[in-house]
Amino acid sequence: MEIKIGIQNVARELVLNSDLGADEVQAKVTEALTSGSPLVLEDPKGTTTVVPAASIGYVETGKETKRKVGFTPLPLA
Template identity: 50%
Template sequence: MDVRIGIQNSPRELGFETDQTAAEVEQAVADALAGKAQLRLTDSKGNVYVVPSAALAYVEIGSEESRRVGFVA
């Protein structure tokens, strides 16, 4: 699933693909906004992204469907 994170005072967004479910990502964001100091997510390659919760502008959670490659007849 694709995740895009907007960071305040930054012209670029952080985008990556993760193996976590939409519910897990949503829970991590909710926990970060509820009082944790940071949002911590792992992408599908094992890289860890840590964003301070005070700097979060938005989090876009994509669909869990995998992308199809090629043409559909």
């Protein structure tokens, strides 16, 4: 799933992929905002991203888009 995080006073958004579902991401964001602890997310490759809760402007989650890879048979002439 693709996660976009807008950070206050930063022009670019942070985009990362995660194996978490939308409900799990929402729970982690809610927990970070209510407790003031940093939002910690890990991508499938093991990279950890830490965002201070006070700096979070918004979090957007989207459906994971599978890349279509395939071959089209060529017409025989």
